[in-house]
Amino acid sequence: MTANVAIDPRPGRRWRRPRSNGIHAGLAFVVFATLWVPLAGAKTAASAWSLLPQPAAMHPAGNGVVAVADGATVALSGSQHTQALPIAKQFVGWVGSTRGLHLRLDGSPATHSAIVFDLDPQADVTGDAGYHIAIGDGAIRVVARKPRGLYYGAVTAWQLLTPPGWKPHSTAYVAEGSIDDHPRFAWRGLLLDSGRHFQSVAEIEKLIDWMSLNKLNVLLWHLTEDQGWRLEVPKYPELTSIGACRKAVGLDVELTGSPDKPYCGFYTEAQVREIVRHAAARFVTIVPGIDVPGHSQAAVAAYPWLGVTGKRPEVWTDWGISAWLLKPDEKTLRFLDDVLDEVMRLFPSRYISLGGDEADKTQWNASPEVRARMRSLGLANMDALQGWFTKRLADYLVKHGRTPVGWDDELLAGGTLPVSEVVMTWHGRDKLRVALQAIQQGHDVLLAPVESLYFDYYQSDLPDEGPGQPGMISLKDAYDTALAPEGATSAEAKHVLGVQAQLWTELVPNFPRAEHALFPRVAALSELGWSPADAHEWDGFLSRMPAEMARYRALGIAYADSAFAPAFSLAPEQDGKLRVTLSNQAGFGAIHYTTDGSPPTAASRRYAAPLEFSLGAGTTVRAATFAPDGFELSAPRSHVIGSTALLIRDGSQLATCSGRPPMRLAGYRPAHGAAPVYAVDVGNMCWLWKDAPLHGIRQIRVTVGRIAWRFGDDSDGAVVRPAASAAGELQVHGDSCQGTLLATLPLAPAAATKYQTTLGAEVDSGSRAGARTLCIVATGDPRDGQWAIANVSLSR
Numbered sequence: 146m147t148a149n150v151a152i153d154p155r156p157g158r159r160w161r162r163p164r165s166n167g168i169h170a171g172l173a174f175v176v177f178a179t180l181w182v183p184l185a186g187a188k189t190a191a192s193a194w195s196l197l198p199q200p201a202a203m204h205p206a207g208n209g210v211v212a213v214a215d216g217a218t219v220a221l222s223g224s225q226h227t228q229a230l231p232i233a234k235q236f237v238g239w240v241g242s243t244r245g246l247h248l249r250l251d252g253s254p255a256t257h258s259a260i261v262f263d264l265d266p267q268a269d270v271t272g273d274a275g276y277h278i279a280i281g282d283g284a285i286r287v288v289a290r291k292p293r294g295l296y297y298g299a300v301t302a303w304q305l306l307t308p309p310g311w312k313p314h315s316t317a318y319v320a321e322g323s324i325d326d327h328p329r330f331a332w333r334g335l336l337l338d339s340g341r342h343f344q345s346v347a348e349i350e351k352l353i354d355w356m357s358l359n360k361l362n363v364l365l366w367h368l369t370e371d372q373g374w375r376l377e378v379p380k381y382p383e384l385t386s387i388g389a390c391r392k393a394v395g396l397d398v399e400l401t402g403s404p405d406k407p408y409c410g411f412y413t414e415a416q417v418r419e420i421v422r423h424a425a426a427r428f429v430t431i432v433p434g435i436d437v438p439g440h441s442q443a444a445v446a447a448y449p450w451l452g453v454t455g456k457r458p459e460v461w462t463d464w465g466i467s468a469w470l471l472k473p474d475e476k477t478l479r480f481l482d483d484v485l486d487e488v489m490r491l492f493p494s495r496y497i498s499l500g501g502d503e504a505d506k507t508q509w510n511a512s513p514e515v516r517a518r519m520r521s522l523g524l525a526n527m528d529a530l531q532g533w534f535t536k537r538l539a540d541y542l543v544k545h546g547r548t549p550v551g552w553d554d555e556l557l558a559g560g561t562l563p564v565s566e567v568v569m570t571w572h573g574r575d576k577l578r579v580a581l582q583a584i585q586q587g588h589d590v591l592l593a594p595v596e597s598l599y600f601d602y603y604q605s606d607l608p609d610e611g612p613g614q615p616g617m618i619s620l621k622d623a624y625d626t627a628l629a630p631e632g633a634t635s636a637e638a639k640h641v642l643g644v645q646a647q648l649w650t651e652l653v654p655n656f657p658r659a660e661h662a663l664f665p666r667v668a669a670l671s672e673l674g675w676s677p678a679d680a681h682e683w684d685g686f687l688s689r690m691p692a693e694m695a696r697y698r699a700l701g702i703a704y705a706d707s708a709f710a711p712a713f714s715l716a717p718e719q720d721g722k723l724r725v726t727l728s729n730q731a732g733f734g735a736i737h738y739t740t741d742g743s744p745p746t747a748a749s750r751r752y753a754a755p756l757e758f759s760l761g762a763g764t765t766v767r768a769a770t771f772a773p774d775g776f777e778l779s780a781p782r783s784h785v786i787g788s789t790a791l792l793i794r795d796g797s798q799l800a801t802c803s804g805r806p807p808m809r810l811a812g813y814r815p816a817h818g819a820a821p822v823y824a825v826d827v828g829n830m831c832w833l834w835k836d837a838p839l840h841g842i843r844q845i846r847v848t849v850g851r852i853a854w855r856f857g858d859d860s861d862g863a864v865v866r867p868a869a870s871a872a873g874e875l876q877v878h879g880d881s882c883q884g885t886l887l888a889t890l891p892l893a894p895a896a897a898t899k900y901q902t903t904l905g906a907e908v909d910s911g912s913r914a915g916a917r918t919l920c921i922v923a924t925g926d927p928r929d930g931q932w933a934i935a936n937v938s939l940s941r
Contacts, residue, residue, distance in 0.1 A: 332643025340370025
């Protein structure tokens with residue numbers, strides 16, 4: 146794998162976001178037009194159903210289609226018009242803002258209506274979220290017995306009108322048949338972390354819109370963190386006047402515009418009510434998350450008596466696990482009861498999350514008062530004390546008719562949870578052993594495995610992949626999430642309440658970054674939560690992704706194309722030529738390419754076998770991936786192929802010396818352009834270029850930069866290498882990190898700026914022969930500012 150891969154800037158690539166978030170637009174009242182034509186009279190591609198998530202049962206029938214043209218009528222049937230009307234209005238908005246068809250909403254049923262919504266309490270459907278769709282006799286009829294089911298039927302009807310290859314403003318042709326559908330799991334959730342980085346009300350409502358169109362129904366809203374308390378509690382105003390602001394460091398400076406301006410944000414009571422109302426109209430439940438006793442440094446910063454030491458810390462500006470726990474006494478519990486009273490007043494959700502994870506008990510163990518409290522309660526250890534503390538809060542919620550939710554680690558270790566507590570398990574390995582353990586203790590469980598459903602993890606190893614935690618979670622990794630604990634009986638398996646993905650926001654400072662992290666992996670989550678187990682099939686899912694991604698594009702979602710983007714692999718041939726292999730992560734779609742500088746299209750040459758180039762003047766290969774219907778699955782990537790192509794490595798293509806997968810972290814944004822993204826082994830400034838072609842090499846150039854990331858002074862495992870100067874230096878060794886020193890590049894010029902700097906040095910003339918491993922290390926302490934490599938190049 147070699148360097149110099151980039152996303153091509155293309156005119157028109159910025160997708161226009163539809164008005165009113167793509168939800169309320171397009172209620173134009175025009176003359177209806179409903180058509181019925183035989184299948185042979187419509188485009189064949191338009192007849193296919195491409196639905197995501199896959200419905201429980203589909204029954205294609207006949208050779209006809211129902212055609213829905215601009216001006217067609219949407220009618221309501223049944224006795225419950227009032228409840229059906231807002232759903233029909235949203236459907237008309239979706240069709241208008243994506244397909245560009247302006248449908249006429251008619252409150253009464255009519256034989257000439259193209260689409261009929263029928264809310265019938267006696268409907269023969271499965272559950273309150275189930276629905277039936279009949280397509281035939283010139284109409285699409287959606288039937289449900291509850292508004293929730295009618296809403297999901299409306300989503301499917303919208304998808305029927307946006308099949309593969311659909312074109313805006315054109316008549317939609319839908320093949321005849323019927324669909325019977327209902328969800329597999331009751332909880333189909335997404336966790337949004339607003340504590341570490343803050344999202345606006347409009348952004349959260351937009352995310353709720355998009356979630357509902359993927360038939361997700363729970364947003365677990367993580368509102369309190371060490372880095373910020375985000376919920377207004379009138380009885381405790383300093384939670385937001387102090388706890389909602391932190392000093393701007395690292396990337397936060399770019400968000401605030403100045404290191405002197407703090408990073409702040411919280412949600413007022415009125416804003417929370419608006420978000421809850423908006424979500425309810427889309428059948429999404431907002432589950433509030435108030436994390437205790439850990440992740441509470443911001444609360445202790447607001448009210449120091451909540452902590453163990455009595456001191457007032459700053460709202461945290463670092464990441465990781467803070468030692469500032471809430472004090473486990475009656476005064477703290479009264480405070481939390483007050484907070485939960487406010488939470489229950491604002492959020493009608495049956496469920497409330499108490500978190501409970503990552504409680505570093507250093508301060509508890511060091512406190513004579515806390516140790517005495519533990520002994521007076523007859524508890525064996527601090528885990529049991531946390532269990533006692535959490536049970537008090539959980540019992541308070543149960544007393545008020547709510548169901549507590551929390552993470553598995555400390556909660557199960559405490560051993561005192563009420564049976565009603567729902568356990569979120571982030572353990573996916575060991576065949577869901579922890580989930581089964583929780584079930585056998587009598588709990589319902591939510592599956593939220595870190596290995597496949599932590600969407601803050603990066604999605605590919607492409608050089609242009611955005612920031613993310615290690616390791617990689619691809620679209621297929623998300624789709625292949627295990628949902629059945631091994632060894633569980635059928636009765637035990639029924640205690641799996643659902644599935645949930647997480648978006649923690651240490652590396653997600655803004656909403657565009659959130660869009661990139663969530664989509665299209667949300668499509669995999671959607672199918673996990675909704676579709677029956679026997680419908681789970683990767684190739685079928687991939688075949689339905691082009692239509693889904695076209696919908697995302699029409700909705701204005703800036704999704705990641707990582708799964709489909711072309712990757713370049715270069716290798717020298719014995720005849721002096723260079724072999725270029727193209728592939729993509731998903732193994733789906735056709736890669737088309739150009740070599741004349743023009744943007745690739747579906748009509749460009751299709752890649753079928755490795756390409757060969759002479760090692761002369763550089764040739765730019767541009768490639769993109771297309772679906773069978775011609776939809777562009779990925780933006781073009783480009784690679785310069787020439788005599789120096791094998792002498793360059795992007796920093797993301799260097800191995801870590803520790804063997805650990807790197808984090809992908811953003812650097813400082815230059816005056817023009819996007820912030821660079823580096824592959825970084827946190828705490829260890831050491832990189833390997835394996836089999837570097839050193840024959841005849843005389844010079845090495847390394848482009849370095851600082852990462853915009855803040856670490857605590859006690860970072861575990863930091864590797865400090867002695868520096869010969871105040872700024873330190875890059876040392877280049879041959880064969881191993883203890884091998885021959887080939888070059889030294891002083892870091893002083895780079896230390897004078899936080900932006901990228903290219904350093905150069907001569908390579909030791911006696912050590913140039915053959916292909917050898919290069920080890921590049923930066924001296925100094927990474928906790929004082931970690932260096933990152935953007936690229937390395939060799940020259941003869």
